[in-house]
Amino acid sequence: MITLNVNGRSRDVDDAPNTPLLYVLRDTLELNGAKFGCGLGQCGACTVVVDGKPVFSCLTPIAILQGRKITTLEGLGTEDAPSPLQRAFIEEQAAQCGYCIPGMIMRAHALLTGNAAPTDAEIREHMNANLCRCGTHMRILQAIKRAARGMQAADARAPAQEVRP
Amino acid sequence: MAFSLLLVVVLGAGALFFVAHVAMPEDRGQHVFAPDLVRRGGELAALGYCASCHTAEKGQPFAGGRPLATPFGTIFGTNITPDPESGIGLYSPAAFARAMREGIDRVGRDLYPVFPYNHFTRLEDKDIDALYAFLMTRAAVAAQNRANQLAFPYNIRPLLAGWKLLYLDKFRVTERPDLGRYLVEGLSHCGACHTPRDRLGAEIASQHFDGGEAEDWWAPPLNANSPSPVPWTEESLFNYLRSWDAEHGGAIGPMAQVVAGLASVPEQDVRAIAAYIGSTMAKQGESDGPVEDNQTQAMQAHPQGAELYAGICATCHETGGHVPFTVASLGQHTSLYAPDPRNMIHVVLEGAHPPEGTVGAVMPAFADALSDEQIAEIIAYLRARFSGGAQWENVEDEIARIRRRTSP
Numbered sequence: 355m356i357t358l359n360v361n362g363r364s365r366d367v368d369d370a371p372n373t374p375l376l377y378v379l380r381d382t383l384e385l386n387g388a389k390f391g392c393g394l395g396q397c398g399a400c401t402v403v404v405d406g407k408p409v410f411s412c413l414t415p416i417a418i419l420q421g422r423k424i425t426t427l428e429g430l431g432t433e434d435a436p437s438p439l440q441r442a443f444i445e446e447q448a449a450q451c452g453y454c455i456p457g458m459i460m461r462a463h464a465l466l467t468g469n470a471a472p473t474d475a476e477i478r479e480h481m482n483a484n485l486c487r488c489g490t491h492m493r494i495l496q497a498i499k500r501a502a503r504g505m506q507a508a509d510a511r512a513p514a515q516e517v518r519p
Numbered sequence: 520m521a522f523s524l525l526l527v528v529v530l531g532a533g534a535l536f537f538v539a540h541v542a543m544p545e546d547r548g549q550h551v552f553a554p555d556l557v558r559r560g561g562e563l564a565a566l567g568y569c570a571s572c573h574t575a576e577k578g579q580p581f582a583g584g585r586p587l588a589t590p591f592g593t594i595f596g597t598n599i600t601p602d603p604e605s606g607i608g609l610y611s612p613a614a615f616a617r618a619m620r621e622g623i624d625r626v627g628r629d630l631y632p633v634f635p636y637n638h639f640t641r642l643e644d645k646d647i648d649a650l651y652a653f654l655m656t657r658a659a660v661a662a663q664n665r666a667n668q669l670a671f672p673y674n675i676r677p678l679l680a681g682w683k684l685l686y687l688d689k690f691r692v693t694e695r696p697d698l699g700r701y702l703v704e705g706l707s708h709c710g711a712c713h714t715p716r717d718r719l720g721a722e723i724a725s726q727h728f729d730g731g732e733a734e735d736w737w738a739p740p741l742n743a744n745s746p747s748p749v750p751w752t753e754e755s756l757f758n759y760l761r762s763w764d765a766e767h768g769g770a771i772g773p774m775a776q777v778v779a780g781l782a783s784v785p786e787q788d789v790r791a792i793a794a795y796i797g798s799t800m801a802k803q804g805e806s807d808g809p810v811e812d813n814q815t816q817a818m819q820a821h822p823q824g825a826e827l828y829a830g831i832c833a834t835c836h837e838t839g840g841h842v843p844f845t846v847a848s849l850g851q852h853t854s855l856y857a858p859d860p861r862n863m864i865h866v867v868l869e870g871a872h873p874p875e876g877t878v879g880a881v882m883p884a885f886a887d888a889l890s891d892e893q894i895a896e897i898i899a900y901l902r903a904r905f906s907g908g909a910q911w912e913n914v915e916d917e918i919a920r921i922r923r924r925t926s927p
Contacts, residue, residue, distance in 0.1 A: 372830030394835055394842060395883035407887035414888055415830025475577075483883070 356416050360385070361429030371417035376400045378416050379426060387427030387456040391485075398484030401457035402426045408464040408483070427456040430463060438508065439463055442501035443494075450488035458484050462498045470505055472498075539677075540627035546611035547603070552652035560653025563646055565780040566788055567639075567706040569654075571773070572596040582606075582660035587633055588734060591720060592669035594633050602659040615651045616644070622683065629679035631667070632686075632720060638708035640691050646706065686721040698788070699795030707792060712738040712773070728799055730858075735924065736772040736865060737857045743802035746856035748810045748905075753797035760789050762879065767853060768846045769879050771871045772862065779874040810850035810905060817904035824900025827893055831885070844880035850905035860898055860911040864921050867894050886926060891918040 358365045358375075360383060369378050379385045379402070388411050391399030395410040402411045403425040431437035436444065439459055449455045458481070465472055465480045472480070477498050486494065564570070573596045575584035583598035601608040607615065607625070614625045622636035623629060630636065642650075672678060695701070703709050712733040714722040723729075730740035739745055749755075749766050758764035760781050770778040781789050818825040832849075840847035849855065854862035868886040873879035885894070895914045902910050911917075 372826055374830065396881050404888065409888045410883055413831050413834060413883065415827065417826060417830060418889065418893060 356420060358416060358419055358424060359422065360424045361426060362423075367416065369416060372415040374412050375402065375414045375416055375419060375424070376411035379411060385426050385428050388460075389453055389456060391453070391457075396485075397454070398457045398461060399454050401460045401484060403460050403464045403467075406464060406467060408461040425460070425463070427459060430459070437463075438504050439466065439498075439501040442504060443497040446493045446497040446500055448490055448493040448497040450486075450490050454484060454486045454488075455494075458486070458494050462494075462501070466498070466502055466505060470509070471502060474499075540623045540629070542626045543611060543614035543617065545609040545625075546614070547609065550652075550655060552656060556649050556652040557656050559646075560649035560651070562784045562788070563650050563706060564653055565784045566702055567650075567708070568777050568780050569599065569650075570780070571776040572633075573599050579658075579660040579662065581654065581657055582662040583664055584662060586665075589633055589720065590716075591673040592667065594631055594667045594669065595665040597664045598660065598662050599654055600657050600660045600662075601655045602661050605661050605663045606659060607654065608659060610651075612648065612651050615654075616647050619647055619650070622679070622687070629676050629683070631679065632682065635708040635711045637687055637722070638705050638711065640687065641701070641705035643695075682719060682721070685719070697791070697795070699791035699793075702788060702792050703795050709741060709796070713741045732861075733773040735861060735921065736774075737854070737859060737862050738774075739853050739857065741796055742799050745800055745802075745853065746858075747853040748856065749851050750802075751797070751800045753793050756796050756800075757790055757793035760793055761786075762877075763844055765840070765846065767851060769844060769871075771880070772865055775874055775877075775879070778879075779877045782877060810848055811907065812848060812850055813904050813908070816908075817900050820903050820908075821896060821900040823893075824896035824898070827889075827897050828900055831889075832897065835882075848905075849901060855901060855905050860914050860917055861921065863898050863901075864894065864914075864918050865925075867897065868918070868922060869925060886922065891915050891922065894918050 355366055355368060356371060358367060358378070360379070365383060367378055367382050369382055376388055376390060379388050380390075388402050389399040390412060391397035393412050395413040398410065400410055400412040401408050403409075404414070404419065405422050431440050439462060443449065443455060443459060448458075461481060461484050462477075465477065469476065474495070477495055481494070481498070570580060572585055572587060573581050573583055575582070575596070578584050579600070581599045583596045585596040587594045587596060598606040600606040603609050607618075610618070610625050617623050618625070618630065619636060619639045619642060621640070622632065622634060667674070696704070710722050710728060710731075712731050713728050715726050715729055715731045717723050722731075728741040729744055731738045739747070745751060747767065751767070755764045755766045759767055759770065760778060762778065762782060763769040769775075781792075835842045835845055836849050838845065846852065854866070857863075866882065867889070868884060870884035871880045871882040873881065889897075892915060895918060898914055899910060902908075
């Protein structure tokens with residue numbers, strides 16, 4: 355039995371310790387945001403955030419995740435109440451087929467959590483690990499910039515208040 | 520400190536033998552270069568990896584600014600674009616040749632030997648002319664050189680005259696060797712990283728190609744002392760230097776830039792380098808068999824490392840080489856048999872990312888996913904499995920040190 359902290363909740367799972375987090379998220383916990391792309395850590399579709407850093411969940415066995423904070427797409431917002439970052443992706447229509455988008459959003463989330471006002475170069479550098487085969491990279495970059503602007507504006511309006519879904 | 524004082528005395532005495540170097544006149548004339556000369560100069564610049572020190576990470580080509588960590592402090596690669604103020608735009612052909620062969624800049628200052636003029640001193644006139652033609656036809660970039668960060672007494676440039684008196688002459692040769700030797704010992708300056716250096720930063724001639732270091736990576740021996748379990752042949756060296764070799768894998772770390780440069784030069788130049796290095800690496804009694812793999816014993820000795828390896832690494836590295844740019848067995852990589860774990864640690868922390876515009880192994884960085892202890896477990900497992908049980912010491916401390924250094 356391994357206890358995982360997923361989106362702020364404690365979850366006990368019986369999967370083998372070397373099972374990739376991605377399989378546990380999708381098959382055991384039924385959190386289907388993270389996607390299986392290449393299974394080799396080369397495409398980024400499976401990206402989730404662990405202790406504030408983006409990791410490839412397809413290459414992360416649950417054995418190394420005891421006591422660490424895992425955040426998945428489901429931890430950001432819901433269909434009815436998307437997070438500012440998710441809203442920015444919708445407003446920029448950044449998805450074409452959409453398969454890479456959960457990974458893109460999670461990698462961008464890790465960036466904006468540590469750096470609320472990234473430069474274009476910083477965004478490109480940070481997002482380099484995630485691939486989009488439809489080619490909507492330009493809209494994805496726009497969405498991240500829109501989210502950063504929105505978050506800064508929100509911070510300026512209400513510095514003391516933070517809304518958590 | 521006693522060593523430093525001795526150093527000042529010795530090098531200072533040496534420096535006294537030299538008259539201050541004269542400044543070469545400014546060259547503001549218009550030069551016209553034959554296209555073929557510029558083209559060959561570009562190939563030679565790739566064979567000499569000029570860009571690997573003279574171009575900053577994501578910086579303008581040849582505009583300098585790259586920090587080079589040396590045991591004496593940090594030296595910054597200089598701007599060698601033809602900008603007249605901040606670059607080498609005022610260098611005449613004679614001033615350029617003097618800088619290349621004697622390590623003296625246009626105004627007469629001695630240059631630090633991190634610029635490998637001890638190798639370039641062997642270059643023929645026609646090749647220096649071609650390099651000059653190539654560099655002077657690059658886009659001029661106005662970028663001031665950054666001040667070096669060197670401790671006393673290494674920050675006293677005139678002492679370098681003493682250094683040259685001690686070391687530079689030994690490298691001068693007059694006979695024309697074959698192309699491979701000419702490139703390896705001259706322009707391509709392989710010994711600058713692959714030969715150990717003494718306390719004054721000079722390559723130790725008696726330990727030629729015994730292995731050295733580059734930017735905190737281990738640079739393996741290029742002679743019979745290579746610990747590689749798979750023989751390096753002329754053919755495998757050519758494959759490795761050109762792109763990737765199925766027997767040994769591909770270049771990463773500082774060597775990746777070298778291979779990226781060699782991908783674009785004429786094949787005969789790389790063949791010549793491979794032939795010469797093949798001759799320096801030749802040794803007797805090597806087997807062509809599979810590498811020794813003590814998987815069962817290693818799993819018993821390091822169960823946690825084995826578990827982590829199975830969950831993380833095996834996806835790509837246990838496919839028998841079917842994932843593109845993986846070798847059949849990790850045991851074929853020379854770095855597993857290195858005297859220290861630095862290369863292994865760099866790879867796990869930073870991953871492998873082919874330089875812009877090149878094709879090669881892609882491996883994710885694991886710095887954010889794995890703790891120092893977990894990486895040390897994986898390394899211990901792999902060492903037990905492939906290197907006959909010999910373990911590196913202080914692996915966790917080294918991981919912590921390299922982590923601090925690469926992600927400040």
